[in-house]
Amino acid sequence: MRILGIESSCDDTAAAIVEDGVRLIAEAKLSSALIQQRYGGVVPEVAAREHAMAVLPVVETVLAEAGMQLADLDAVAVTQGPGLLGALLVGVTFAKALARALHRPAIGVHHLEAHLYANSIGHPVEFPGLALIVSGGHTSLVWWRGHGDLEVIGATRDDAAGEALDKGARLLGLPYPGGPEIERLALTAGPEPAFRLPVARVTGAPLDFSFSGLKTATEDLVRQHPDARAGVARALQEAVVEALMKNVKRAYALYPVPHLYVAGGVAANQRLSEALTSFGREVGATVHVPPVALCTDNAAMVAAAGYYRWQRGERLQPGEGPKTPWQLQEVARVES
Template sequence: MTLCLGVETSCDETALALVRDGQLLAQRIATQVGAHAVFGGVVPELASREHLRALGPLLDGLVADTGVALGELDAVCVARGPGLLGSLLVGMSLAKGLVLATGAALVGVNHLWAHLLAPALERPMAFPALGLLVSGGHTQTYRMDNPVAFTTLGRTLDDAAGEAFDKAAKTLNLPYPGGRFIDVLGQLAEADPALFPRPYVANDNLDFSFSGLKTAMVNHVAANPDLRAPALVDDLDALVAALRARGALEPLARACASYNLAVADTLRIKTARALDASPGVRSLVVAGGVAANGMVRAAMTALARERGLDIVLPSLALCTDNAAMIALAGEYLFKAGYRHGLDLEAVPRGRSIPWDYLQGAPGQARAGGDWTLDTRTGRP
């Protein structure tokens, strides 16, 4: 029996979770959305301070929820990056302190890999797999040969899909975080496939660029200023009522639906190319905050069915940043013999996460084996 604590402070969600042999025992999350909404985006210094304020009470609550003593921990698994450096350092400090106090192993976890492993908390995953990570800061594809061996196929060159959603929402005067408002409003109208371009697809590579799509929305709103929503309304029902009262609901909903379709089509085109470059995969895994988008989920499900692949989508709760995924990813690494020393460093966005574990090399553990995960036992 292996007991792992997960620590997640990459951006604006503070989370702690306990996982035992692939099973989530409990999780505590504190969101900072309200603190950052007034600024229309995450303020790094404020995020760091909120993490520092929240971690102590979250840890106390997690222990109370489970009755687990910290001395029982086998490993403390912490998100080491990519993310906001100040935020990562807060979580790293807690993790190292717990390791010193309990004697548990320290395991640094790649936050992006953890997102793609999160669905294994809910259902079996078959490897090798093709992973599509779609979040606010990253849009990337990976070949996943097993839970500790990932190969990057395509990556974000500038704006990620989630950032494109947030910037479009801000242009439309929708509340922060705006991606969910675009998704829901888009379900109220038919998309116009010709309204927005499919960015950076007229090439033969696997990388992503959504800056052009974001600019297309800015130009569209500049030419149609009536699309902008009224003064920020956080309640969706109230926003829909206000838009309907001024006769602006249908054109705004159509713009949102068309933007959704442009993002989903772009992801589908690039993911199909990644599948062509990854023969032998058994499943398509889609994860990250944008994996909660209804049109993206539908497009990826259709693609997987076309290719005869298992589609693996996390529940909406596991799409956002969380500590359960960090604990699970760290458990796989720990069981494969990988751990870090107390000199473990946080890695901010824009830098590659090094493979600097004290034992082994990427993919050596169980490489080539049958890594179909059984969530009933937590073991492959």
């Protein structure tokens, strides 16, 4: 089963062909990040325009790299939401039109569920597991029992972890996207931490996250120590990792499963990966971290997630369009 995946939820236009939800045949991506740097973040109208210009060339590139024709595809999967409405509209419209022309099924995929399936590229996902989805717009803890069988057990009450890193990067004069820049700058700090930033705990909901206070505290620290950029970057990164790991440990105490998964753009952070791996060794759980290229938005994860939705008989209907907002809880259903 060869599925073409299309991703256009934010600033990356991506396409990939994945076989049976596991084997990556080919992938390609065009990013508008350099254009968005002029504005210090993603401008929805600019993103939608860039997607419209990039989606066909990206699909043509993937087919050429795979040595395949459109007729060789069995289905088309696309990120249906959540994301930027105009950006999603480009991808969904293209995918539905292509699928209709090929007389193939079109499959709508939830963006966060797709991030989980970045872990399936190369080898099938093993269940049950705990999953940490952490990106620029989302931070969630998921008890993942099987395909189509997951439960959101923790989520952010305000800002996401990646958003806190991006805000810190802007305060420090670093370019967009900010997460990788914070990590690079933090590596240049001294051996001993110069500062410590607060880690919030949500009263009455110990598995939920809150990063809005961290953003404010980072802004204050930058104002107080404008010449200590590396120290501030390190403090911010450590606070984010500490907040994530505290909740992962609390979740594991309630759900002592054999597998721990991490997904989303912040999963590419080496400090977080090291902390998760160390914890996994302590408790005897296998930690799964996607390759860096599959942590950020990509189409391979969309095609992989689409394969399992296809197996469940899910199809995009003619009248369906993008869905945003679209809570992960809405697709977290137990298989019958």
